[in-house]
Amino acid sequence: MTVAAATSVVHASGLTLRYGRTAALSDVSFTLYDGVTGLVGPNGAGKTTLLRIVATALPPDQGSLSVLGNDPRTPAGRLAVRRRLGYLPQDPGFHPGFTAFEFVDYVAILKELTDRRARHQEVRRVLDAVGLSGQRGRRIRALSGGMRQRVALAAALVGDPDLLVLDEPTVGLDPEQRLRFREVIAELGEGRSVLLSTHQTEEVMALCQRVVVLDGGTVRFEGAPADLAALARGRVWTSGARVPGALASWRAGDGRYRNVGDPPAGADLLEPTVEDGYLTLVDADEEPTR
Numbered sequence: 001m002t003v004a005a006a007t008s009v010v011h012a013s014g015l016t017l018r019y020g021r022t023a024a025l026s027d028v029s030f031t032l033y034d035g036v037t038g039l040v041g042p043n044g045a046g047k048t049t050l051l052r053i054v055a056t057a058l059p060p061d062q063g064s065l066s067v068l069g070n071d072p073r074t075p076a077g078r079l080a081v082r083r084r085l086g087y088l089p090q091d092p093g094f095h096p097g098f099t100a101f102e103f104v105d106y107v108a109i110l111k112e113l114t115d116r117r118a119r120h121q122e123v124r125r126v127l128d129a130v131g132l133s134g135q136r137g138r139r140i141r142a143l144s145g146g147m148r149q150r151v152a153l154a155a156a157l158v159g160d161p162d163l164l165v166l167d168e169p170t171v172g173l174d175p176e177q178r179l180r181f182r183e184v185i186a187e188l189g190e191g192r193s194v195l196l197s198t199h200q201t202e203e204v205m206a207l208c209q210r211v212v213v214l215d216g217g218t219v220r221f222e223g224a225p226a227d228l229a230a231l232a233r234g235r236v237w238t239s240g241a242r243v244p245g246a247l248a249s250w251r252a253g254d255g256r257y258r259n260v261g262d263p264p265a266g267a268d269l270l271e272p273t274v275e276d277g278y279l280t281l282v283d284a285d286e287e288p289t290r
């Protein structure tokens with residue numbers, strides 16, 4: 001047994017999935033450890049598809065996958081994974097007539113928490129963890145988008161799972177809620193494994209110990225956020241005007257342009273960010289062609 005296999009929470013090798021003629025994932029391999037891992041990539045990169053596969057909601061066409069030491073290809077393996085998994089899908093499928101408490105309680109019943117008293121205690125605990133204690137009697141249809149997102153996260157936390165799979169958990173949240181959410185997720189990442197997708201590269205820097213960049217259904221990078229940023233070292237500079245040949249060139253708040261690409265001689269180089277590193281790998285303007 002290799003060291004990675006002994007300590008990894010998820011190990012994927014050669015995952016491939018097609019939707020008809022669309023190759024959503026092609027030969028995807030990665031390893032997930034304890035802590036928070038961010039999955040980033042442009043629209044259509046395959047992030048939701050990969051999260052669904054890890055959460056055992058979708059079987060891959062090819063490739064091998066081990067989740068929490070189980071093989072999700074077998075019914076017993078899938079059951080073992082689902083008992084220890086919290087999954088926040090992109091569309092949690094709320095019944096709008098449920099209250100926040102009723103929805104999370106419903107999920108807790110599906111998670112086999114049969115003792116009513118203990119279950120209700122657990123529902124109150126997870127609603128409290130996401131700061132919704134005061135809203136638990138309100139109907140989901142009357143909650144704001146950010147509150148609904150928190151209800152969905154609470155549902156994913158039921159039973160204190162060892163692995164959390166969160167599909168764009170901070171989408172639609174205001175800056176204050178996003179900070180609070182990040183705090184909750186960072187705490188959750190201590191002693192367990194969290195895999196989350198996000199379009200926010202600053203979130204990766206703030207929250208994640210590791211990052212996986214997916215583009216066009218393939219893994220372009222896997223490692224620490226600082227190493228992703230370092231890919232752009234010597235390739236980020238400022239200028240007074242937009243640089244047409246750069247990979248990316250945008251006007252910053254100070255009126256100067258920040259450019260990523262091949263700098264001209266004598267360029268005014270800047271310290272790269274995670275976003276800069278990401279832009280060296282992924283052409284943000286390119287539409288997926290598969």
Ligand SMILES: Nc1ncnc2c1ncn2[C@@H]1O[C@H](COP(=O)(O)OP(=O)(O)OP(=O)(O)O)[C@@H](O)[C@H]1O
Pocket residue numbers: 019020022023024041042043044045046047048049050288
């Ligand atoms: N049910 C489906 N049927 C057909 N094609 C699909 C289906 N779901 C996804 N796709 C296609 O598979 C590819 C990957 O989609 P996926 O939703 O996994 O990407 P994503 O990275 O999560 O995108 P986004 O950032 O926009 O949410 C895309 O080309 C998408 O159009």
